[in-house]
Amino acid sequence: MSGFFDKLYSHTVAGLRPSPIREMFHLIRKPGIISFAGGMPDPEIFPVDLFYEAAGILKTQGRDVLQYGTTEGYPPLKEFLRTWTAPRMGRTVEDEEILITAGSSQVSDLLCWSLVDPGDLILIEDPSFLGVFLNMHNHGADFLTVPCDADGMMVDRIPELVESAQRQGRKVKLCYTIANFHNPLGCTLSLQRRKKLLEYAHRYGFAVLEDDPYGYVRFDGEHLPTLFSLDDQGVVVYGGSFSKILAPGTRVGWCAGNREIIRKMAVFKQGVDVCASLVAQALVYEYCRLGHLDGFLPRIVDHYRKKRDAMEAAMRRHLPLEEVSWVKPQGGFFCWAQTKSLDADTLFLKAVEKKVAFVPGKAFYPKQDGGQNALRLCFTFASAEQTEEGMSRLGQAMREMLPG
Amino acid sequence: MSGFFDKLYSHTVAGLRPSPIREMFHLIRKPGIISFAGGMPDPEIFPVDLFYEAAGILKTQGRDVLQYGTTEGYPPLKEFLRTWTAPRMGRTVEDEEILITAGSSQVSDLLCWSLVDPGDLILIEDPSFLGVFLNMHNHGADFLTVPCDADGMMVDRIPELVESAQRQGRKVKLCYTIANFHNPLGCTLSLQRRKKLLEYAHRYGFAVLEDDPYGYVRFDGEHLPTLFSLDDQGVVVYGGSFSKILAPGTRVGWCAGNREIIRKMAVFKQGVDVCASLVAQALVYEYCRLGHLDGFLPRIVDHYRKKRDAMEAAMRRHLPLEEVSWVKPQGGFFCWAQTKSLDADTLFLKAVEKKVAFVPGKAFYPKQDGGQNALRLCFTFASAEQTEEGMSRLGQAMREMLPG
Structure with missing residues (x-):
């Protein structure tokens, strides 16, 4: 019909x-x-060959990795990520500070579930990644767009945008940024602006989603400190992904953040899809354990x-x-x-x-x-x-x- | 902080x-x-061994299955499911009538995205599957609970429930049913009640989510026709899963329904997680192609x-x-x-x-x-x-x- x-x-x-x-x-x-x-x-x-080598885990650990997994993620993969990400996170994050997700897109979806009511405002680079902001729009978010130049988001515009919104009684919940090698702009947020952005987040009380799928794919120059590592108040949720550093077909991503928000996101994840494919997580873990990620x-x-x-x-x-x-x-x-x-x-x-x-x-x-x-x-x-x-x-x- | x-x-x-x-x-x-x-x-x-055998596809088709997939699902798996499900669906469904999901939990999440506004009503068996109704609750749904006996949902209660809700100006969008081997009750909806339920769905204009993770796990007696196969008006969305017929660690499920609703669900899925893990889908497909699902x-x-x-x-x-x-x-x-x-x-x-x-x-x-x-x-x-x-x-x- x-x-x-x-x-x-x-x-x-x-x-x-x-x-x-x-x-x-x-x-x-x-x-x-x-x-x-x-x-x-x-x-x-x-x-391809190295990833196929990792498939051995389906044989050696088959009875474990074919079972339901915990919503928070496959424990060995979480453990690997705690150590592997430490140089970029500025410290070894705790187990309760990591959630494995279905790609980094899901980080934004779960964070919106936790934070966004219809009409809430999200600060966002103008332009930004379509997939994420359409999902935010579906969650009922409106946007405060911040223009960009070669050094990324022009964060000095934030105070006026936030204060003007607050005067109208609107809530600014979140700033979404692709700080490294922006999609679509290709630009990278300067260190000075990273610090400034956090200063504003702390001052105005909004959270920051640092979406970093490209962070490890740097061709020239030195890595800049992540917003997560610069933040001493736990307001940043960092989203990572294996899509660009291994392969997108895994659909395995992760996020790191304050344990209270990670716990909330996990509660939503349980209803949304129970857990990320444990088979995919195990393959990614084994690939990493064999040294192929770094290799x-x-x-x-x-x-x-x-x-x-x-x-x-x-x-x-x-x-x-x-x-x-x-x-x-x-x-x-x-x-x-x-x-x-x-x-x-x-x-x-x-x-x-x-x-x-x-x-x-x-x-x-x-x-x-x-x-x-x-x-x-x-x-x-x-x-x-x-x-x-x-x-x-x-x-x-x-x-x-x-x-x- | x-x-x-x-x-x-x-x-x-x-x-x-x-x-x-x-x-x-x-x-x-x-x-x-x-x-x-x-x-x-x-x-x-x-x-375990048969699933590991299927991992060969990661080698032979690695450059395809490590890439991003289309949101609708891995085409060979969709093609397999069209044929394999035909006896239960009552016909070979079209490619545009199938969506591959991250387990069958996601079917309900995507359907809620498409249908549910806060305060909308969902008819549901009392009791029902916790994971799904908590997610429906998060989407803002309220419930019209229908008691069950050994023949499943007592569908004769539906007219009164719906008419009373409609008199109060409330919208009944959906009926959620686990018609086969109910979780938690173990009961199965009788054929007569299946027909009656569809009659009410057509009369009152609500959709039906037939969640069927256990349908193929029948110990005694003959399979009853699915609601999907009995429905001549396209109001039923059928949710299937590999969790019980292969293994839950794959997190691969699917749904079949009217192409307009499947298209809408796919649009939401794109924002939510882009696509189900293509690696997991490919492993499941290869397992099926090798004859192991039926075997x-x-x-x-x-x-x-x-x-x-x-x-x-x-x-x-x-x-x-x-x-x-x-x-x-x-x-x-x-x-x-x-x-x-x-x-x-x-x-x-x-x-x-x-x-x-x-x-x-x-x-x-x-x-x-x-x-x-x-x-x-x-x-x-x-x-x-x-x-x-x-x-x-x-x-x-x-x-x-x-x-x-």
Whole structure:
């Protein structure tokens, strides 16, 4: 009976924002298309044999890892992460401060369950990661958007935004930040701004979700201290993921935070999906235990550094430099190209005709009010040859849109 | 900073009902305790070697299955399920009618996202499965509880409940039913009542969630037609799971339903966790493709039939039959023991002293208003020897509480 459910849908469905990317990806599933669109790892650098080696745990520990797991996560994996993350966390976090999740997307979902009532406000980089802010929107959150420059979120805007909201009786619950190698911008929050952001969080009493899927994928320079490690008051929840440092097909992520919030998130997780796939957690654990995470990660980083360099060189060669500018990312997956005047939606259609794809910037603006002239380019997926050819096609598409 | 999050919690947290089972399980983690409490499969019957054999797919298809998957599920697994479920679904469902989920718990979570606004009503068996109704409660649902007898939900109560709610301007969105081998009751909804339930769903315009994790674990008699197969109007969402027919550590479940609701659920799933672990889905698929699901399932069913029989025999031998009654379950994991006068919470503490555990019935009542004298006994986990000894201890505990 078509339309049966129309009468039953929740208000959330009425307010659902269709993901523009979802529709777009139908357009670009064409043979021969070179894609800088999806934020996907390169399957060529997946450690297939090493991961298969880890599958031995399904035999040796099968009776344990085929059973239900505790909601908090597979204990050996939690134990591994406590030690492994210590250099970035600034200390060895306690067992009660870690929750294993179904990828780092779920960190945001569970934190919203715990914190967000309809109408609550979330401070967010403008632009930001679509998947997370659509979920936040579904939880009823509204956004206070903070613009970014090459040093990340312009945190000095926060006091005015928060105070103005508070004057209107609104609650600012959370600041969501991708501090390292931002998606989609590629920028990294400076140390000074990290400290400032925490100062504001403490002053105004909001929590911080530090979403760090790309943190370990740094090509140049030194790691900056995480917000989690700089925070002496336990207001930061740090979200990590194996998607970029091992493989996204595991769907294993984690978060670290104040034990009271971790406990609340676990209560929600129990109702949502009981626990992350124990089979997947065990495979990831065994891969780590065998030393492959530390052994293989440098190869992943090298691989993507070369790809970043290949894309940057191709951009310099093929794009109209009087029209396009970008900041070279020091890590992560993305380069954000800002044009002076090109309409990115029009350019997208023209590019797809020429068999090259990207994501128009508009998709990443929580309030759908920016990015008309910008492009997100993912440099990790296409091969060096594809990147060269794809950038040449993109440059042609841009030039055809320019006057004269 | 202890207490930091107290000021930030959502209203949902304020209304969170702590799971009584969570606390209880701390009490029963003692050496030597025989547990009829958790609803866990017997690890002795996990197909460890066959599942390990399936891990070959991580090598042969590694570059595919370590990548992000589509939200709707791993296409080969969806294709397998279309065919495999056809006898129970009454037809081969379409690809767009299936969504792969993180266990069948997530089916309910995603359906609530799609349908439930705070204050909406859900018809539910009284008692029912705790994990699901706590999640529904978190989504803001209230419950219209329907009592059960040996033939399952007493569906004749539905018209009065729904009409009375509608007179008060309330919306009844959904009926949640575990029609086969109910958790915790062990009963099965009769064919006549299945038809009646659908008649009411069509008349009053509510959807039906048919949660069927135990459906394939039938010991005696013939399978009854699923509600999904009896429904000619597309109002039923059927939830299935590999937890009981393969192993829960996979956390792979699925649902089948009207394509419009499946599409909506997928949109929410994308924000919640992107997709179910593709690694886990691929392992499950390969296990199925190798013929092990069909090959091994009869052994699982035989194994649990023997355990059901062992528990029933031990109950007859050791429990005070003038005080305790039960209906022999035809499948599933649970037997519900109703006592005339024993307070199950007091009995629980006494039983734990004697090193045997069960779940007091109260935990399963959505409105916390029943089950004071009842026990849920899981017969799948403990060995036959443990069951004999455990039931002897439980009988002693009961007798100590009886007068004279």
